[in-house]
Amino acid sequence: MKLAVLASGNGSNLQAIIDGTEKGEIDARVVLVISDKKDAYALERARKHRIEACYLDPKKYAGREDYDRAVISLIKERDVGLVILAGYMRLLSPVFISAFPGRIMNIHPSLLPSFPGLEGVGQALRYGVKVSGCTVHFVDENLDTGPVILQEAVPVYDNDTEESLHQRIHDVEHRLYPKAIQLFVKGKISLEGRKCIIHER
Amino acid sequence: MKLAVLASGNGSNLQAIIDGTEKGEIDARVVLVISDKKDAYALERARKHRIEACYLDPKKYAGREDYDRAVISLIKERDVGLVILAGYMRLLSPVFISAFPGRIMNIHPSLLPSFPGLEGVGQALRYGVKVSGCTVHFVDENLDTGPVILQEAVPVYDNDTEESLHQRIHDVEHRLYPKAIQLFVKGKISLEGRKCIIHER
Numbered sequence: 001m002k003l004a005v006l007a008s009g010n011g012s013n014l015q016a017i018i019d020g021t022e023k024g025e026i027d028a029r030v031v032l033v034i035s036d037k038k039d040a041y042a043l044e045r046a047r048k049h050r051i052e053a054c055y056l057d058p059k060k061y062a063g064r065e066d067y068d069r070a071v072i073s074l075i076k077e078r079d080v081g082l083v084i085l086a087g088y089m090r091l092l093s094p095v096f097i098s099a100f101p102g103r104i105m106n107i108h109p110s111l112l113p114s115f116p117g118l119e120g121v122g123q124a125l126r127y128g129v130k131v132s133g134c135t136v137h138f139v140d141e142n143l144d145t146g147p148v149i150l151q152e153a154v155p156v157y158d159n160d161t162e163e164s165l166h167q168r169i170h171d172v173e174h175r176l177y178p179k180a181i182q183l184f185v186k187g188k189i190s191l192e193g194r195k196c197i198i199h200e201r
Numbered sequence: 202m203k204l205a206v207l208a209s210g211n212g213s214n215l216q217a218i219i220d221g222t223e224k225g226e227i228d229a230r231v232v233l234v235i236s237d238k239k240d241a242y243a244l245e246r247a248r249k250h251r252i253e254a255c256y257l258d259p260k261k262y263a264g265r266e267d268y269d270r271a272v273i274s275l276i277k278e279r280d281v282g283l284v285i286l287a288g289y290m291r292l293l294s295p296v297f298i299s300a301f302p303g304r305i306m307n308i309h310p311s312l313l314p315s316f317p318g319l320e321g322v323g324q325a326l327r328y329g330v331k332v333s334g335c336t337v338h339f340v341d342e343n344l345d346t347g348p349v350i351l352q353e354a355v356p357v358y359d360n361d362t363e364e365s366l367h368q369r370i371h372d373v374e375h376r377l378y379p380k381a382i383q384l385f386v387k388g389k390i391s392l393e394g395r396k397c398i399i400h401e402r
Contacts, residue, residue, distance in 0.1 A: 111312060111315065111330070111332055111354075112315075112330075113315050113316075113328060113330075114312065114313075114314050114315045115314075127314060127349070127395070128348055128349050128394075128395050128396035128397060129312070129313075129314075129349055129352060130349055130350075130351055130352040131312055131334060131352040131353065131354050133332060133354070147329055148328070148329050148330055148331055149331075150331055151330060151331040151332040152332065153312075153332050153334070153354035158396075158398050158399060193329075194328070194329050195329035195359075196329060197359050198359060
């Protein structure tokens with residue numbers, strides 16, 4: 001299966017996914033990385049692994065849907081089976097969602113439905129939770145509301161800063177996201193309503 | 202320290218708390234159990250341990266505040282240091298909250314702020330989370346929004362029923378609630394804004 005990854009930033013989850021494909025933990029390969037930020041380090045990571053890296057400048061498109069159509073056609077031309085969001089900071093338009101039904105995955109640094117949207121880690125610290133974590137989920141029309149594929153909890157300590165908690169969550173993400181992708185690639189995820197059933201053996 | 206427990210039902214958390222006091226894991230004693238349900242098994246549990254058990258019939262009071270005032274005076278007469286909600290199904294009025302500032306604790310069968318209110322376990326199953334848990338928190342004016350004292354995660358399995366998940370969460374509750382109460386009794390919880398700092402050593 002071919003994978004496309006959308007990323008706006010550093011791309012540490014992208015790296016974990018590329019590593020997973022190279023180590024054979026994910027039976028698929030990343031064929032395309034797209035970013036809305038020219039300087040996203042994610043693009044550099046892609047190039048280092050000889051993966052096609054595309055920067056699409058949002059300013060060159062009339063609006064969100066036009067931009068998304070450009071991204072869609074790049075992806076469709078390459079026969080991609082799964083679209084992976086890895087720190088992609090743009091909201092996807094309904095046009096994008098409906099172009100890849102059930103084939104868009106995201107990871108979020110909280111135990112959804114707690115703390116959706118921006119600054120999931122900061123929100124958790126400000127609320128004062130003692131447990132947080134991360135969530136891999138399918139993307140639907142709304143923000144961070146799609147069916148949950150995998151979640152894992154991490155403790156929150158009284159002396160945590162946003163940085164220390166984010167690092168603890170990132171460490172889990174780099175394990176959990178490749179695992180979820182491999183489950184998808186192997187056809188081991190099915191949906192009952194909005195509940196993901198995992199067929200592991 | 203003297204403890205009062207409000208309970209509407211079976212009172213399995215009440216039992217865990219009583220057991221904790223008798224085993225010396227909580228340096229305090231339950232002096233009063235109040236219920237709004239005549240047949241609450243919690244009352245029976247109290248009597249078995251020779252703890253004063255009071256049923257107050259809501260129908261005999263003009264409204265929520267009147268009822269709460271009766272509960273308040275029962276508690277105040279006994280010089281109680283902490284009011285503990287254990288499956289108490291009535292919403293507390295602001296009159297009640299302000300009578301015991303920072304001295305009312307509740308336990309909720311989810312990782313708040315996810316799934317507040319009724320049926321926390323059912324809500325979690327219907328959402329399709331892979332991790333849930335329970336939360337001990339101080340009670341403020343709003344529903345299940347007060348500062349979090351302790352939380353613990355439990356896994357949710359694909360074949361879980363509401364009953365099986367509830368049981369897994371209850372097992373954790375019976376450990377977590379006595380622990381939180383003992384921290385309070387020992388003066389080991391302080392508040393920074395809405396964040397509980399735990400001073401364990």
